[in-house]
Amino acid sequence: xxxxxxxxxxxxxxxxxxxxxxxxxxxxxxxxxxxxxxxxxxxxxxxxxxxxxxxxxxxxxxxxxxxxxxxxxxxxxxxxxxxxxxxxxxxxxxxxxxxxxxxxxxxxxxxxxxxxxxxxxxxxxxxxxxxxxxxxxxxxxxxxxxxxxxxxxxxxxxxxxxxxxxxxxxxxxxxxxxxxxxxxxxxxxxxxxxxxxxxxxxxxxxxxxxxxxxxxxxxxxxxxxxxxxxxxxxxxxxxxxxxxxxxxxxxxxxxxxxxxxxxxxxxxxxxxxxxxxxxxxxxxxxxxxxxxxxxxxxxxxxxxxxxxxxxxxxxxxxxxxxxxxxxxxxxxxxxxxxxxxxxxxxxxxxxxxxxxxxxxxxxxxxxxxxxxxxxxxxxxxxxxxxxxxxxxxxxxxxxxxxxxxxxxxxxxxxxxxxxxxxxxxxxxxxxxxxxxxxxxxxxxxxxxxxxxxxxxxxxxx
Amino acid sequence: xxxxxxxxxxxxxxxxxxxxxxxxxxxxxxxxxxxxxxxxxxxxxxxxxxxxxxxxxxxxxxxxxxxxxxxxxxxxxxxxxxxxxxxxxxxxxxxxxxxxxxxxxxxxxxxxxxxxxxxxxxxxxxxxxxxxxxxxxxxxxxxxxxxxxxxxxxxxxxxxxxxxxxxxxxxxxxxxxxxxxxxxxxxxxxxxxxxxxxxxxxxxxxxxxxxxxxxxxxxxxxxxxxxxxxxxxxxxxxxxxxxxx
Numbered sequence: 226x227x228x229x230x231x232x233x234x235x236x237x238x239x240x241x242x243x244x245x246x247x248x249x250x251x252x253x254x255x256x257x258x259x260x261x262x263x264x265x266x267x268x269x270x271x272x273x274x275x276x277x278x279x280x281x282x283x284x285x286x287x288x289x290x291x292x293x294x295x296x297x298x299x300x301x302x303x304x305x306x307x308x309x310x311x312x313x314x315x316x317x318x319x320x321x322x323x324x325x326x327x328x329x330x331x332x333x334x335x336x337x338x339x340x341x342x343x344x345x346x347x348x349x350x351x352x353x354x355x356x357x358x359x360x361x362x363x364x365x366x367x368x369x370x371x372x373x374x375x376x377x378x379x380x381x382x383x384x385x386x387x388x389x390x391x392x393x394x395x396x397x398x399x400x401x402x403x404x405x406x407x408x409x410x411x412x413x414x415x416x417x418x419x420x421x422x423x424x425x426x427x428x429x430x431x432x433x434x435x436x437x438x439x440x441x442x443x444x445x446x447x448x449x450x451x452x453x454x455x456x457x458x459x460x461x462x463x464x465x466x467x468x469x470x471x472x473x474x475x476x477x478x479x480x481x482x483x484x485x486x487x488x489x490x491x492x493x494x495x496x497x498x499x500x501x502x503x504x505x506x507x508x509x510x511x512x513x514x515x516x517x518x519x520x521x522x523x524x525x526x527x528x529x530x531x532x533x534x535x536x537x538x539x540x541x542x543x544x545x546x547x548x549x550x551x552x553x554x555x556x557x558x559x560x561x562x563x564x565x566x567x568x569x570x571x572x573x574x575x576x577x578x579x580x581x582x583x584x585x586x587x588x589x590x591x592x593x594x595x596x597x598x599x600x601x602x603x604x605x606x607x608x609x610x611x612x613x614x615x616x617x618x619x620x621x622x623x624x625x626x627x628x629x630x631x632x633x634x635x636x637x638x639x640x641x642x643x644x645x646x647x648x649x650x651x652x653x654x655x656x657x658x659x660x661x662x663x664x665x666x667x668x669x670x671x672x673x674x675x676x677x678x679x680x681x682x683x684x685x686x
Numbered sequence: 687x688x689x690x691x692x693x694x695x696x697x698x699x700x701x702x703x704x705x706x707x708x709x710x711x712x713x714x715x716x717x718x719x720x721x722x723x724x725x726x727x728x729x730x731x732x733x734x735x736x737x738x739x740x741x742x743x744x745x746x747x748x749x750x751x752x753x754x755x756x757x758x759x760x761x762x763x764x765x766x767x768x769x770x771x772x773x774x775x776x777x778x779x780x781x782x783x784x785x786x787x788x789x790x791x792x793x794x795x796x797x798x799x800x801x802x803x804x805x806x807x808x809x810x811x812x813x814x815x816x817x818x819x820x821x822x823x824x825x826x827x828x829x830x831x832x833x834x835x836x837x838x839x840x841x842x843x844x845x846x847x848x849x850x851x852x853x854x855x856x857x858x859x860x861x862x863x864x865x866x867x868x869x870x871x872x873x874x875x876x877x878x879x880x881x882x883x884x885x886x887x888x889x890x891x892x893x894x895x896x897x898x899x900x901x902x903x904x905x906x907x908x909x910x911x912x913x914x915x916x917x918x919x920x921x922x923x924x925x926x927x928x929x930x931x
Contacts, residue, residue: 470907496903543870586869
């Protein structure tokens, strides 16, 4: 700062120097403060394809293919859903709609390459199409064009048809978005059709709910009128295991998504919490105090063949399988005081502490089996300005990075099946709600707004 | 000469006396004029039946008058010359009737005595239930943050609980483990479970039969106090003993 101020001061006669230097220094100081505030937002980024320039994709609104009166509402749903899916994917850079030409295509012959592949849009890719309702049937045609390759531009051409409804329009947008992401993201399986299971108290009781990954289609699953917590969907998407307060205490319960009702699961006795599926769907890990203190147990998916995995005195809770290998379980233990993240082999051996301080809970294994995400108050104790934030740790090196910095209590991270997104619970808006973000902490979106919504769990596919 | 003058004096005196007496006697003599005919005087009577009531009951006030043009009862106001009315004063009342007529006025009174109803019979002496005794004698046990061991200052509560529970061996009860709002849902449920177990262990090791005790953790799901300060958090970090019916 001083060095940059010096040459400026030479240009001025001596009698002006004092006040001029002072004011220049003041301006520089303000600039420095602004810059440091800006750079404070520049968090560490992690993930795949770092440093790779994203494809510039233009997505003009789909056009009506006929004059059916239902088209307008369905187009709004389709266009908004498609745009949001592509935006939060983080795979592409969406070209702002303000750069688009006035005439946008709805059919391949309407594509004017020169209006798209040069600035201002300067798009590399163009997704376009049309939507129309005829005789109650909704038909969507969509194309993905490489507009820099005018000789052979088509990468993708899709047609979807279903009974006309808002849900159908949304599903078609999800499917088309997943096709685009798969092709432009180097084979990434899209998540647009995935589900998020969570706890909501909006009915007055904590019940298990489900929603589409983008927050739409929120619906109540359980109607127990008690307290239901910690939903975890099975890898095949057929069942949701959760913990609920029953007459005999906290028990693991099972909800069938095929039958749309709870199905029987044996009562274990004691306090039974936080069930977790193995990656092959054949086993459940959970915490049970059936023998005294809360310890980690593993059972078959039916609840039989129960094995105790931990014997430490401290409470052991929140197990989660390494879904890639099924050979490891991460969990939370208070055996040394404040809760810390531990890992062990699936047979209970080789228990290792992963976090070295603070209050660390809610581990969740990334689909690649290499990273754990968890909630951590690193500096914990009286007078410490500790906030509960989400962290990502490389299992092999125990290196970690902080993912959330935006205030509130952040907890219960859960990975999307493509390993690129994390859904979590945050109180940053004033009360606990469910948010998603890319695994590097960007593209943060709030999904729930009604009541308190907690403990999200992302489906496996 | 002297004698002559005395005679004249006597004569004058007698004449004067006679004159005077004559005049006076003549004045008293005429008969009095006949008096005007007197109007009949009003009559009035008032009675109340019954003459004694209990608060809330009513009595009937009945009155008769005659020769009266203007009849009123204090506290009621102008009334018909003859009539009756139901009254239900809250206090003893003297009904004062005034009947005015051209022949004068007449008054009459009737007193209604109001007695307080006898107090309801006292409720039967409450029987002290085991549940009442439990509530009066059993103390909750409070914990430090993130801890589930019994604090030294909570031993007196444990001793009081043990004394009562051993003296009332028929009582079964539940120990609820509670936590403050800080920290995560699942871990707090496990911590609450440990707190409930810690209280159970302290009681059973002092002779309370374990079969009488159920434990449940509520974690931070059912706080006693919802403010975010240490005083409130301390209220929520407890083993709460609940009588089991």
